[in-house]
Each structure stands twice: as structure tokens, then as C-alpha cells.
Amino acid sequence: MAFRSIAAIGSLVFLLFVSSSQAQTLRVGMTTTDLPTTGGIPDNGSEGGRFAGYTMYDALVNWDFTKVDKSADLTPGLATEWKVDPADPQTWIFTIRQGVKFHDGSVLTADDIIWNFDRHLNDKAPNYDRAQAGSYRNYTSQVDKYWKIDDTHIALHTKVPYSVLPYMISRVFIVSPTQYRKIGNWLDFQANPSGTGPFKVEKINPHVSIDLVRNDDYWDKTRIPKLKKLILMPIPDANTRVAALRSGQVDWIEYPAPDSIPSLKAAGFQVVTKPYPHVWAWQYNTTEKSAFHDKRVRLALNYALDRDGMVELLGGTAKPSIGFYDKESKYFGKPSVIFNYDPEKAKALLKEAGYGPGGKKLDITVQLPTAGSGNMVPLPMGEVVQQNLRDVGVNLTYEVVDWGTMLSSLRQPPGAPNTPHRDGIAHGLPLGDPTNFYNEFTSMAFAPSGSNWSLYKNEKVDELSRKAFETFDPAERDRLIAEAHTIVVDDAAWLFVVHDLNPRALGKNVVGFVQAQSWYQDFTQLTVKD
Structure with a gap:
């Protein structure tokens, strides 16, 4: 319990130094007890994936947030298409999107995708992530082997015919091999990560905040963020999150304390709910x-x-x-x-x-x-x-x-x-x-x-x-x-x-957020008024 209090207090102390009128900056109070890891295998469960996954990274297959009247489904990510090999129902072929740049400026290749799967699955590879590979067993457990077909295609082979493989690998985030080689180890990579996502890391304040900035070179031009900056802070206590929102220290909180919702609405805050799985x-x-x-x-x-x-x-x-x-x-x-x-x-x-x-x-x-x-x-x-x-x-x-x-x-x-x-x-x-x-x-x-x-x-x-x-x-x-x-x-x-029902509370200054029927949400389309 002491850890919860320290995390909450640390977040609020940091917030005192962030101007509440800072244009186009969204400050989010998460429910996590600490910052999610930022190296492409986010911890803190699916909330880690929501905030330190899809903001910074893409997978071969992403989630489609445009059809908000039904549960979100898959959409092309770093693969433009995928299909099962007609000759072998256990082999999936992915076409790799061309011209995508990592945040460090390097260009995505088919070899980079194979390198990323080595990180999780090949304990003989020099980039094998011994500390975190186990966290991804759920997402890669059905992958038996994988290989590069040519410069634009890779193959994933499953242990048995497995029709839902694209769903599983939607959480296998692709990181930059160039950045990793420059840094040399996964621990230090956390401090200077590089993905292909719509936001990139500007600064990490340990236990306090992750500061993300807009990636103007994002490959999906329809999802270049309208925000200039996104600040993520762990505030595990629900009442502390509500207090931070009321005082203008954050613009958005995940899961407000239920008994606070009537008064938040009465004060003009937006409380958004929607059924989702x-x-x-x-x-x-x-x-x-x-x-x-x-x-x-x-x-x-x-x-x-x-x-x-x-x-x-x-x-x-x-x-x-x-x-x-x-x-x-x-x-x-x-x-x-x-x-x-x-x-x-x-x-x-x-x-x-x-x-x-x-x-x-x-x-x-x-x-x-x-x-x-x-x-x-x-x-x-x-x-x-x-x-x-x-x-x-x-x-x-x-x-x-x-x-x-x-x-x-x-x-x-x-x-x-x-x-x-x-x-x-x-x-x-x-x-x-x-x-x-x-x-x-x-x-x-x-x-x-x-x-x-x-x-x-x-x-x-x-x-x-x-x-x-x-x-x-x-x-x-x-x-x-x-x-x-x-x-x-x-x-x-x-x-x-x-x-x-996925409740979250937003300040009056947050504009344009449409909640998807998904645990994950799209932060690229909203804005924050002065």
C-alpha cells in the first residue's frame, strides 16, 4: 500500500510543474501502480499495451478504431495484407509495408520483422530478451517457426492450423534493430526506445511520467496525431485521480471513483462509458x-x-x-x-x-x-x-x-x-x-x-x-x-x-474523443483546447 501512495504522490508532484494551459498537451492519469515498460514489451497488463504499446509502436496487425458502433476488429499495420498459404494451412504469409520509418530514421525491412520475432522466440539469437520473452508467451505460443520469404514477405508457421493467429500477434510490437544495436541491451533500450508508432518518446521520468510527442512522419497520414504531446502518469488510487482531474493537473483519467461520477458530471466534466468485451x-x-x-x-x-x-x-x-x-x-x-x-x-x-x-x-x-x-x-x-x-x-x-x-x-x-x-x-x-x-x-x-x-x-x-x-x-x-x-x-x-463499461473522465478542454468498443483506444484524433 505504501508503494501505491508513493506512486500517486510522485505523479501529483510532477504535475505541479506542468502548465494546465499548455496547448495541445493531453495529460493522462492511468490506473497503473508504476509506468509501463517502454521497450516494446509493455508490462502492467493490457493497460500497458494501451498506453506504452499502440501509442509508440505498431504490430504487423493493428486494431481498427474507426467503426465505433461495434467491437473493434483488425486492420493492416506493418503488414498490408496476410493470408494462409493455399498449400499449407499452418503457414501464414505477411506482406510487409514499404517506406515505414522507425523513430530513429531507419527504414523498416522484412529482416527487421524476423529480428523482432527472434527477440521472443530464439534463445540463441544475440537480441533474445531473456528478461521479458516470457511475457509474450500468450502472443507467440502458437508460432512454431518463421522466416523471410523475400524483401517484402515473411512467413509464420503455426504448430497446428490456427485461424486466429492475426489476433494473437496484434500485441507483438515491432521495435528498431538499428536503435537496439546502437544501445546494445534491452534495459537501456527502455530509456531510448524506437518504434514506428504515431507517438515517440521524448522523456521518461522514472516512476512519474512518460512524455510522448507527435510523430510527424507516421506512415498512416490519417492518424498523425493532432496532439503535440501526450503525458502518461501512474495514479493508482481512484480518488487521487479524481482530485487531479478536478484541480486541472490532468485532462483525462482512467476509471474514476464510481461515487465521484455524479459530481463530475454536474461540474461539467465528460464521463464516457461504452460496453466492450x-x-x-x-x-x-x-x-x-x-x-x-x-x-x-x-x-x-x-x-x-x-x-x-x-x-x-x-x-x-x-x-x-x-x-x-x-x-x-x-x-x-x-x-x-x-x-x-x-x-x-x-x-x-x-x-x-x-x-x-x-x-x-x-x-x-x-x-x-x-x-x-x-x-x-x-x-x-x-x-x-x-x-x-x-x-x-x-x-x-x-x-x-x-x-x-x-x-x-x-x-x-x-x-x-x-x-x-x-x-x-x-x-x-x-x-x-x-x-x-x-x-x-x-x-x-x-x-x-x-x-x-x-x-x-x-x-x-x-x-x-x-x-x-x-x-x-x-x-x-x-x-x-x-x-x-x-x-x-x-x-x-x-x-x-x-x-x-470502460468509464473514463475527461476535462472540458478535451475535444474529439470517440470511444471505441475496445480496451485499446485511439489518441491520435482528439485535441485539447487552451
């Missing part, structure tokens, strides 16, 4: 050493939750979650179990599983973050869950940690050496593409190779997911994912809590 949930430990190995216990906790009460706590900035996907999603399916608030049913299920009066006492330990990417306001939310479970006889103890520590925990599955016992991990995550389901619920994606920390395994889910991601027919893929999701809900694989 996201869930705040618990990943259950489903191994035999946890009570959640028993489906009845997993079901019981889902019935014990007062989700409407949670939405009320959040000031209407969320929707109840009864599955990984929202019930309006094409992936939701037709589960037979619908999780309503039913404490008596929860108690009956717990009694059937041997817990409660006349049986064992159910004591569980769950890791909870203090703040961070997609985590909303986790401490008050955690208190609501704790009270709901206490009402049905469950004693819940939280292991409260910062977001960076939790990300490390998620890479160490239950039972890993030197890892304390946890019955669950509570956190929020965006679900912007279909690979999220594969990574969270299949045994092929057990941590640390994927995101399935729970070690949840259902053979039918595995089979359906495998078929879904091997088919190149989008409609059939969606049908199969929905069928697999139906099983996950009926199996109560996780404790599903709420879906976030």
Missing part, C-alpha cells in the same frame, strides 16, 4: 488441493453473489456477468445455468459438498490487486464479494498485492515450486478477440505457456476450442466457441462478477 472475475484454482475442484462449490459461490448490488456500488458503470462473455455476445451460447442472486441455493450446494453447519468450514484465500489494468476499483469490489460469501458461511481471506506482483502470480500455476497456496486470483481482463477464450479455458494454454492459471480442463471444451481455432470459416468458429462457452458457464469454471 471485458470481465471482472475470479480464476478458480481447480486442482484437487482447492475446494474449487468440486463443481458444487464453484456453482455455490456464483449463486452467492449479489451482482446487482455490485453494479450499484460501481455507479452503473458495469453490467452483471453470468459468464466469461456478456449474454449479448455472439460467443455466449445457451447455458442451462443462469447465475442469479440466490443465497439459499448457494448454502444448499455448499452443504451438499460437505460445508456449513454440521460439516467443514470453508476457508479460502484469493489474491486481489490494489489497482491496475482492467481491475476497476478492486478493493471495494473485493469487500462486496467477501460480505456476500460471509452471508453463506464462507470465510474469504485476501492476499492483497500490486498489479505487477499479480501478473507474476498468473504465470505460476497452482502447485508451482515456491508458490503459496491460493484458491483463486481476482482480476479484470479485456476479451477483445477470440484467442482470449482459448488462452483462459483450454488445457493447451495451461500457465505458464498460456493464461489458464486455474488449470481448468474439460475435454469437450478442449475439443471444441481446437476445432474452432483450426477452422477458417468465421461463422463456424463463432458457433464452436459459443458451444464451448456454454460448457464453461454450466461448469462454473470461474466466479463471474461483472462486465466493465
Whole structure:
């Protein structure tokens, strides 16, 4: 908790030196506990990708923010097109965009793309990033080999036919080999990074701010930023973020404290919300050493939750979650179990599983973050869950940690050496593409190779997911994912809590922001008035 306070205070001290009338400068208060890393493998979860990824870098495949009436999908990035080799469904061919310049002035080549994949996948390469390569297992886990075809084409070969590969590699940001060779190591590269994105780093103030400036030479002329400068600051405490916005020290905050929203609106601040793919949930430990190995216990906790009460706590900035996907999603399916608030049913299920009066006492330990990417306001939310479970006889103890520590925990599955016992991990995550389901619920994606920390395994889910991601027919893929999701809900694989509505608060001086239905957002089209 001391770390949270230091980060927040440090940000505000810095802000005192930034003129609130500085033209065309947008100052953003992030929810992260520290600055995301800037070397092309941003930490701090998907919020790191939002602010220290797509602002500074491009991937072969980017996100399209122009169609805001539906969930964002993919658009060409550093690849102008991609296709599956007709002779081999496991080989993808990417056409490399010509004439793109890195921030250091060097010109992007096909060799540079191969060099970047070496950074993550080739432990014999001189530029292999031993410290951070593990962070990208989720995004490159299906890539078996890769090679340069010619000066304008490269190939990625997958371990099995994998139709959603473009979604996975949308987070593989491309950095400048020329800049790396000049600097000589990845640690110092963080201080002087070079990508191809619409903003470039001007200065990094450790633990305080990242100062970005407009890249006037950006290859996509429609997305050369209208802003001159973008300043990113970690302010993990929601109330501190609100205070910074009210005092004019920042122009934009991620996730304002819910109880502040009415007064912010009354004072003329812009509060923007929009549904997008996201869930705040618990990943259950489903191994035999946890009570959640028993489906009845997993079901019981889902019935014990007062989700409407949670939405009320959040000031209407969320929707109840009864599955990984929202019930309006094409992936939701037709589960037979619908999780309503039913404490008596929860108690009956717990009694059937041997817990409660006349049986064992159910004591569980769950890791909870203090703040961070997609985590909303986790401490008050955690208190609501704790009270709901206490009402049905469950004693819940939280292991409260910062977001960076939790990300490390998620890479160490239950039972890993030197890892304390946890019955669950509570956190929020965006679900912007279909690979999220594969990574969270299949045994092929057990941590640390994927995101399935729970070690949840259902053979039918595995089979359906495998078929879904091997088919190149989008409609059939969606049908199969929905069928697999139906099983996950009926199996109560996780404790599903709420879906976030992506709230953010902007000053009156911020003009032209249109929120996309995505975790990621486009900062290139907005302006800030004097």
C-alpha cells in the first residue's frame, strides 16, 4: 500500500510543474501502480499495451478504431495484407509495408520483422530478451517457426492450423534493430526506445511520467496525431485521480471513483462509458488441493453473489456477468445455468459438498490487486464479494498485492515450486478477440505457456476450442466457441462478477474523443483546447 501512495504522490508532484494551459498537451492519469515498460514489451497488463504499446509502436496487425458502433476488429499495420498459404494451412504469409520509418530514421525491412520475432522466440539469437520473452508467451505460443520469404514477405508457421493467429500477434510490437544495436541491451533500450508508432518518446521520468510527442512522419497520414504531446502518469488510487482531474493537473483519467461520477458530471466534466468485451472475475484454482475442484462449490459461490448490488456500488458503470462473455455476445451460447442472486441455493450446494453447519468450514484465500489494468476499483469490489460469501458461511481471506506482483502470480500455476497456496486470483481482463477464450479455458494454454492459471480442463471444451481455432470459416468458429462457452458457464469454471463499461473522465478542454468498443483506444484524433 505504501508503494501505491508513493506512486500517486510522485505523479501529483510532477504535475505541479506542468502548465494546465499548455496547448495541445493531453495529460493522462492511468490506473497503473508504476509506468509501463517502454521497450516494446509493455508490462502492467493490457493497460500497458494501451498506453506504452499502440501509442509508440505498431504490430504487423493493428486494431481498427474507426467503426465505433461495434467491437473493434483488425486492420493492416506493418503488414498490408496476410493470408494462409493455399498449400499449407499452418503457414501464414505477411506482406510487409514499404517506406515505414522507425523513430530513429531507419527504414523498416522484412529482416527487421524476423529480428523482432527472434527477440521472443530464439534463445540463441544475440537480441533474445531473456528478461521479458516470457511475457509474450500468450502472443507467440502458437508460432512454431518463421522466416523471410523475400524483401517484402515473411512467413509464420503455426504448430497446428490456427485461424486466429492475426489476433494473437496484434500485441507483438515491432521495435528498431538499428536503435537496439546502437544501445546494445534491452534495459537501456527502455530509456531510448524506437518504434514506428504515431507517438515517440521524448522523456521518461522514472516512476512519474512518460512524455510522448507527435510523430510527424507516421506512415498512416490519417492518424498523425493532432496532439503535440501526450503525458502518461501512474495514479493508482481512484480518488487521487479524481482530485487531479478536478484541480486541472490532468485532462483525462482512467476509471474514476464510481461515487465521484455524479459530481463530475454536474461540474461539467465528460464521463464516457461504452460496453466492450471485458470481465471482472475470479480464476478458480481447480486442482484437487482447492475446494474449487468440486463443481458444487464453484456453482455455490456464483449463486452467492449479489451482482446487482455490485453494479450499484460501481455507479452503473458495469453490467452483471453470468459468464466469461456478456449474454449479448455472439460467443455466449445457451447455458442451462443462469447465475442469479440466490443465497439459499448457494448454502444448499455448499452443504451438499460437505460445508456449513454440521460439516467443514470453508476457508479460502484469493489474491486481489490494489489497482491496475482492467481491475476497476478492486478493493471495494473485493469487500462486496467477501460480505456476500460471509452471508453463506464462507470465510474469504485476501492476499492483497500490486498489479505487477499479480501478473507474476498468473504465470505460476497452482502447485508451482515456491508458490503459496491460493484458491483463486481476482482480476479484470479485456476479451477483445477470440484467442482470449482459448488462452483462459483450454488445457493447451495451461500457465505458464498460456493464461489458464486455474488449470481448468474439460475435454469437450478442449475439443471444441481446437476445432474452432483450426477452422477458417468465421461463422463456424463463432458457433464452436459459443458451444464451448456454454460448457464453461454450466461448469462454473470461474466466479463471474461483472462486465466493465470502460468509464473514463475527461476535462472540458478535451475535444474529439470517440470511444471505441475496445480496451485499446485511439489518441491520435482528439485535441485539447487552451
